[in-house]
Structure formats: C-alpha cells, structure tokens
Amino acid sequence: MIEVAATPLQLSAPSLGALLFQFLNSFGFIILATVGLAIIFGMMGVINLAHGEFILIGVYGTALTYHAGVPLPLAMVAGVVVTTIFGVIVERTVVRHLYDRLLDSMVATWGLALVISQLLLIVFGSSLDSISTPMGSVSYGPFSSSIYRSIFLPIVAVAVLGGLYVLFTRTEFGVKARATIKDPETARAMGVDTDRMYVSTFAIGSALAGLTGALYAPALGSITPNRGSTFLVEAFVAVVVGGPSVIIGTLSASAVLSVFNATGSFFFGTFIGQMLLLLVAIVALRLLPDGITGYVKDWQQRRRAEQ
Amino acid sequence: MSESVDAEASVLDRLRGRLEGPNTYGNSLPFWAVFAVVIAGLALYPQLVGVYTVIQTSRYFALAFLALSLSFIWGYAGILSFGQVAFFGVAAYTFGIIGLNFSSATEIMAALVGAILVGTVAAAIVGYFMFYGGVRDTYVTIMTLVIALVLNTFMAQTAGSEWAVGVAQLGGFNGMDIPSLTLGIGQSGFVLERAALYYALLAALVVTYLGLRVLVNSSFGLTMVAIREDEARTRTFGYDVPFVKLVVFTIGGALAAVGGVFYGSWGNYIDPTVFGIAFAALPVVWVSVGGRESLVGALGATVLIERMRTELSSGIGPIGSEWALVIVGGLLLGVILFMPAGVVPTADDLIARLRDRRTERGQSTNTPEEAIE
Numbered sequence: 001m002i003e004v005a006a007t008p009l010q011l012s013a014p015s016l017g018a019l020l021f022q023f024l025n026s027f028g029f030i031i032l033a034t035v036g037l038a039i040i041f042g043m044m045g046v047i048n049l050a051h052g053e054f055i056l057i058g059v060y061g062t063a064l065t066y067h068a069g070v071p072l073p074l075a076m077v078a079g080v081v082v083t084t085i086f087g088v089i090v091e092r093t094v095v096r097h098l099y100d101r102l103l104d105s106m107v108a109t110w111g112l113a114l115v116i117s118q119l120l121l122i123v124f125g126s127s128l129d130s131i132s133t134p135m136g137s138v139s140y141g142p143f144s145s146s147i148y149r150s151i152f153l154p155i156v157a158v159a160v161l162g163g164l165y166v167l168f169t170r171t172e173f174g175v176k177a178r179a180t181i182k183d184p185e186t187a188r189a190m191g192v193d194t195d196r197m198y199v200s201t202f203a204i205g206s207a208l209a210g211l212t213g214a215l216y217a218p219a220l221g222s223i224t225p226n227r228g229s230t231f232l233v234e235a236f237v238a239v240v241v242g243g244p245s246v247i248i249g250t251l252s253a254s255a256v257l258s259v260f261n262a263t264g265s266f267f268f269g270t271f272i273g274q275m276l277l278l279l280v281a282i283v284a285l286r287l288l289p290d291g292i293t294g295y296v297k298d299w300q301q302r303r304r305a306e307q
Numbered sequence: 308m309s310e311s312v313d314a315e316a317s318v319l320d321r322l323r324g325r326l327e328g329p330n331t332y333g334n335s336l337p338f339w340a341v342f343a344v345v346i347a348g349l350a351l352y353p354q355l356v357g358v359y360t361v362i363q364t365s366r367y368f369a370l371a372f373l374a375l376s377l378s379f380i381w382g383y384a385g386i387l388s389f390g391q392v393a394f395f396g397v398a399a400y401t402f403g404i405i406g407l408n409f410s411s412a413t414e415i416m417a418a419l420v421g422a423i424l425v426g427t428v429a430a431a432i433v434g435y436f437m438f439y440g441g442v443r444d445t446y447v448t449i450m451t452l453v454i455a456l457v458l459n460t461f462m463a464q465t466a467g468s469e470w471a472v473g474v475a476q477l478g479g480f481n482g483m484d485i486p487s488l489t490l491g492i493g494q495s496g497f498v499l500e501r502a503a504l505y506y507a508l509l510a511a512l513v514v515t516y517l518g519l520r521v522l523v524n525s526s527f528g529l530t531m532v533a534i535r536e537d538e539a540r541t542r543t544f545g546y547d548v549p550f551v552k553l554v555v556f557t558i559g560g561a562l563a564a565v566g567g568v569f570y571g572s573w574g575n576y577i578d579p580t581v582f583g584i585a586f587a588a589l590p591v592v593w594v595s596v597g598g599r600e601s602l603v604g605a606l607g608a609t610v611l612i613e614r615m616r617t618e619l620s621s622g623i624g625p626i627g628s629e630w631a632l633v634i635v636g637g638l639l640l641g642v643i644l645f646m647p648a649g650v651v652p653t654a655d656d657l658i659a660r661l662r663d664r665r666t667e668r669g670q671s672t673n674t675p676e677e678a679i680e
Contacts (some may be wrong), residue, residue, distance in 0.1 A: 047445055097644055102445055103387050107595055107645040110588055114636030121630050228583050233456055240449050271464050278457045285450055286440040 001261040014140045021145040022266050026258035026273075028154035032215060033231040034162060034238040034250050035207035042246035043181050043201050044097055045102060049109040051235055052099055052106065052228030053116035054206055058083045058213020060120060063128045063223050072134065072218065079214035080207055087206020091199055100197070113228065120225040149219050157254075160208065165247050167204075177201055237281040243291020252292045256283070328524030329381065330532055332655050339609030349509055353502045356625045358561045361505050361575075362618055365611045368508035369573050372566025374593045374605040375515060380559035385535030386552060389587050390433075390451030391563045393443050393458055396581035398426035398564035399571030400462075400477075403485035406572075408473040412497075423564045430560020431553065438549040438556070452587065459582035470520055485571040499572070508569055512606070515562065522558075531555055547652060585632070592639045598649025600624035608650065612638070 032085070037051040048054070062079030066072055079211040093110065098105035136149040168174035179187040188194050220227060238257055242249025260280045265273030288295045309647040333342070353361045373395055380386045405418035411446025439650055477483055481648060488499040488507070499507050522528055532549055533541040542548045571577045580586055589612075599610030612635065619631040646653050 047449075094640065094644065103448070104643050104647060106387070106445065106448060107591055108640050109638030110591065111636040111643065114585070114588060115633050115640065118629065118632040118636065122633070232584075233453070236449055237453060240446060254421070271460065274460055275457065278460070280451055281453060282436075282450060282457075285442055285446060286436055289441040289443065289446060 002230060014143055017140055018143040018145065019262065019266050021143075021150040023258055023262035024154045025145070025150045026261045026265070027254055028149070028157040028217075030234050030238050030254040030258055030261075031161065032153065032212040032249060034242070034254065035157075035164070036205045037235040037241065038213065038239050038246045038250045039164070039208060040202060040205035042197065042244060042249070043177065043205075044099065045181075046098060046105045046202075046204070047102065047109070048095075049106050049232070050090075050113040050116060050186045051109075051209060052230070053113045053120075053231030054083055054087065054209035055213040055216075055231045056117065056120065056225065056228040057086055057209035059220065059227070060124065060128070060213075061130060061210070062214040062217035064124075066131055066217070067129060067202055072131070076214035076217070079217065080210040083210025084203055084207040087209070088199060088203050090206075091202040095202060096198070099123040113232075115289035116230055117225045124225070126224060128267045130220070132220050133218050146219070153215060158251075159209070161247050161251055168247075169209075173200070178232040202208070234277070237277065241281055241288075241291055242291035243288070243295070245293035245297070249291060249293040256284075256292070321560055322405075325524065326520045328528070330523040330528050330600075332598075332651055333603060335441060346486050346509075346513060353505055358501060361502055363609075363614075365505045365508050366570070366573055367613045368505070369566050369569035369595075370589075371512055371606050372515070372562050372569065374597070374609040375592045376562035376588045377520060377568065378597075378602050378605035379519060379523070379562065380555050381594060382601070382605075383528065383535060384531040384552060385538075385617060386556060386559075387445075387448045387476060387591075388451040388556075388559070389448050389591065390453075391559065391590050392456040392581055392587045393433075393451070393497055394426040394430050394560040394563040395567035395570065396455075396458065396462075396577065396579075397429050397568035398422040398655075399485065399577040399581065400426040402568045402571050402599045403483050404472045404475040406486040407475040407484065410486065412489045418486075419488065419568055422568045423561060426564025427557060427561040430563070434553045434556035434560070440551040447478040452584075455582045455677045456584070459579050459583060459584075462579035462582060471536055478578070480579060482576050485575050485577055487575060488568070488572040491604060493643065502568075504573060510563070510567075515565070516602060516606065517644050517657045523602075524652045527551075527554075561619040583671055588639075589635075592635055597644050598651035598653070601649065601651040601655075603653030629674055 009061035030170035033055070036054065037048060040046055040051075058079040060079075061082035062075045065078040070078065090112065094108060095105065098108060121163075133146055133148050135146070135152060137144045137146045142160050168178060176187070176192045177197050179190070180192055180194045181201075184194050187197075196290065217223070234257075238250060238253040241257060242251075242253035257277050257280060261273045261277040263273075284292075290298070333339075352364065360632065373391055376394075377388065377391050378392075380388060399422070400421035402418050405421050406415050406541075409415070409418070433451070434443075437450060441452060462477065463480055464482060465477035468476065470477040470479070474485065488504065490497045498505070523531065530541070530546055533544075533546070533552060534548055538548055567581075570581075593609040593612055594605045596604070596612065597604030599605070614636065616631045619634070620628045642649060648656075
C-alpha cells in the first residue's frame, strides 16, 4: 500500500510516481489473483468458486511453514506444493463429475469454499501471525511504496503470464492440453490421455493459485480465513472482463481494471477504488458480454468477412 | 342439492386444474391431503411450542421467500442468480428508512409497499441491464454476485453520521434499526410480532406458494421452462426471450423484497452482512438441496436447514456452532454430486418408479386371465 503523508494532491512528479506505483501494485495483484481461475475457466469451462480458498491454502501453507522456522522462499515453495496436491484431490473427487455442468460446478465449488474457509477457521483459529513484507520500500517526496508489492510482484505476474504462453503454445504438453479442451474425442482418438490432461490443467490452475497465496502471504497483513473472497472478487471480475482468451484476456482486463482501481484509490481512498473496479466490471459486462478478447475476436472476424 | 355439490366439485376441479401441471411436483390428491395437514399443523404450532421457537420459525418463513424467489427464476427459467439477497437487503433497508422517518401505522404500511416497490424496481433495472445487454448464463450469475458485493462494500462504510436519510442512520457494520410491521390506520395499529407475525408470514407464504404454482403451470410458465431448456429454439418460435426473462427476474426480485421486509421487521435490525458472500450462498444451498425445480422442496429445505443451523448455534454434543457452515457447505457439495436434481425431485422419481413396478406386477398377474379370455 502507498502511504500518503501529505494531504494536498497536486500532479507533481512524486504524486505521479505514487500513482504509477499504485497502478503497478493493483495490476500485479489482479493478474496473480486471476490467472489460476482463468486457466481453469478458459481451458476447462469450470468456474472454480473455491479459487479464493485455494489461494488461501497457499497463504496458510506458506505462513505455517514460515512460522515453523523455514526461510521464506522455501516456505513459499511449500505453499505451492500443498495447494497443488489439494487441487489434484479436488479434481479427482469433485470437479471430474462436473465438466459438462457449468452452473453445477459453480454451486458445488461454492459449497467447497464454505467448507474450506470454515475448516481453516476451526483448525487454525481466527488469524495467523502476519509475515513482514520483504525488500523494504522506496521513499520519494512525501510518499513511500513497498518494493515487494509495487515492483517485484508485478514483474512476477507478467513473467507468469509469459511462462504460461510458452507452456501452452510451444510445448507438446500445451498442444495436447489445448487439443483436449477443443475436441476431447478427436484428441483421445489421436492417443492423448485426456483424463490426464484434465488433471494436469487443473493442477496447473491450483499451483498458480498456490503461488499467488505464497507470494501474498507476506503482503496481506493479518492472515484470516475470510481473506479468500478478496481474491475471488477481483479474479472473477477480471476473468469476465477479459473474456475467453486466457493470457491476453487476463493481461488486458488487469490493465484496464487496475487503471480505474488505482486512480480511484489514489484520489479518493481504497473504498472508492474498489467500488470503481466493480462498477467498471458491471458496465463492461453490459457493453462487452464476451469480454475484451471476445470483442476483439468478433471485430477481427467481421473485418475478415468484409475483405 | 346434488347440483350444488356438482358445482362445488367442478370449482374445486378447476382450481386443482390451475394449480397442477407438468411444472410442479405434487399433482395428486394425497399430496393435497398432506399439504392440508401440514398447514393445519403449522397453524397449531404456536399453541404447542414456546415463544422462542415461534419467533425462530417466523425467521425461517421470511427466508423462505428468498428460496421461492431463487427456485422460481433458477428452477423454472434457468437464471441462476447469486444476488437475490441484494433485492432482499435493499427492500429491508428501504423499509427501515421509510419506517423510521414516518412512524404512524398508515405510514409503516406505506413503507411496506414502498420497500417492495424499490426492491422490485431494482430487480427490473438489473434485469433490463443484463437480459437486453446479452449477458448470459454464468455471466448473469457472476454479475448478480458482484452487485451484491458492491452493496456489501458500500453499506459497510456508511458508519459515519453523514450517511443518514432523514432520521434513519445507515450505520455501516453496526447495522440499522427497523420498525416492526404494523397494520392499521392513523396512529393506532396492530403490531405484527411474535405469533401475529408468524401467522401473517404463514398466510403470505401459502398464498405466494399457490400463486406461483398457478403461474408456473400457466402458458407463461411453459414459456419459462422452454427458455430454460433451449433458449435459441424458443427465440426461433417467436418468443421475446429477453422480455420473458426480465419479467421472471422482476417477479423474483419482488419475492425477495417481500422476504426482506419481513426479515428486517422480524429482527428490527438489518446490517450489510445480508449482502455478504456467506449469506448470498444460503439461498443457493436451500434451493439446490430441496430441488430447484420444486417450489415445495425449496420451502422445506429452507426451514429444515435453517432450523439445523439454529440448533447448531448452541452446539450439539461435541459439534459446536462453528461446524454449521461446514455441514451446510458439505450438504451442498454432496447434493450436487450425488443428487443433482435435489431431494424432492429425486424422491418423486423414486415414488413414481415404485408405483410403476407395482402396476407392472399387477399387470403380470392379470395376464393369465386375459389369456383365458
């Protein structure tokens, strides 16, 4: 978060810098919160309403290992591993039955979300000790920004998207996975183990949720079992605004939403920023029912048809 | 003499004809017999149990409107809304705001009408926005949830004294006071609380239930089901799909609003948690468990699940109140996985199959005789 020391906000160089850092902060957050959900929705057509709780498992896995004395980077790895294993179990027991039942998958995973967050509350109590944010902060003029949240995390977020792009377009696994999603029967006829592809895709989505949790474990402040919904709402909104194309959609939606979120937060406080984000999402849904990438695709097709 | 009996019978038949049809469960005399017994039992209930139980049961009845609202739009028109609580909460807040500013009995009755109107209009606006904008399926679900969460975020920060409408303080997370429902004219009125509120709710619920049965078995109901089953085909047949969905969603909003007013005046209190994710999940749980295509299932599941939650709030043996949400979530998960249609449709299916088997057996014993003939 950006600490504002002086109240008068002129558009000076430091305040523009602060606005930029606020934007980067929000941009990184939305991408990381969204990407796991976007993979699972975009590739498998399943809306995982327990996504926020998956992230929370990453947070808890990291925080608990860290508090047990393990160095933070290793604790983060533990958080990712725990979430991935959990994701595979959920896929095998629940999600597997719901691949062609979109609305049912939402309802069932919502039930799962209630169970997870309540179990976290029962087992670990109402909060865990917070972890202090690494890397310190930069000060400029009256402002200061956390390097971890405003520089490191956005870079990681973009790198994750880049890695996914390579994974799904340049590797054999990615081609098989996309073939499975596009046409499972033909893929099976071509010798692809589609069942394994579903598990792997869901596992990647879960691992990304775990990574988000691990990365935000030291940036959340207090760690409570109800933090899942913070992630879920932003992820939801970004997936819907982004549309069907996973990587471009996540990137463009995160950029658009964080512009509004950052500007609103910076000038009028975090509450207005949050409201603005949600309102933009509602308006965007009304204007572009298939999201940004759906609209772009439509537009390209129309242009091709004209030629 | 016999003529009047015939006329009476034909009126009853015609009434049953309106109430029964392919879109509802319970189209038999035994069902209506059980229905009458249950209503009679519920009417006697306050005489048999303590005031606390009566007050709690009134709460379940108020929530049951929310279940009816979701069952109507999701089960019959295929519109899954996670945000019915938005119209529920908006109506409760509106009722409080009007009721606190004007306190005579007439004005509180006006507040009732006004609150239901505001909830209904809110649903109509949201519905217009979505259905005429081409928002479909899961996106409707997400959008309605986002709307509820916007309201949650907004109401949560209204703690300051500048957030007031007239004398009504919105109160942020501290919540807002809400007057009791009062029937009457001028200053003197009959305050609906305890048993009186219970009976008012029971009557309203029965009337609403029967009204919805008539509606879903009418030609409008058939159109709703057609849209649920195949939207594109229904459109090709010349039906105005967005308009039908808008009407359905508006009726759903009105039902939620009625529940909201009752709920608010039941507790004399409302706070932003009604817009929160945990509360928004409850209608989906009730309706999924009871059976979304069954209004009576939604009603029954609401009362039973809420009753279980109340019992659990004081803890049963080693199971404390904190397990209530785990059980509710697990119930939802289990029903979707093992009984996707919900309890009532599955039970109905089972009964029908048993009956088929019995008639089959009956026929097989008959066949030798037929052969002799």
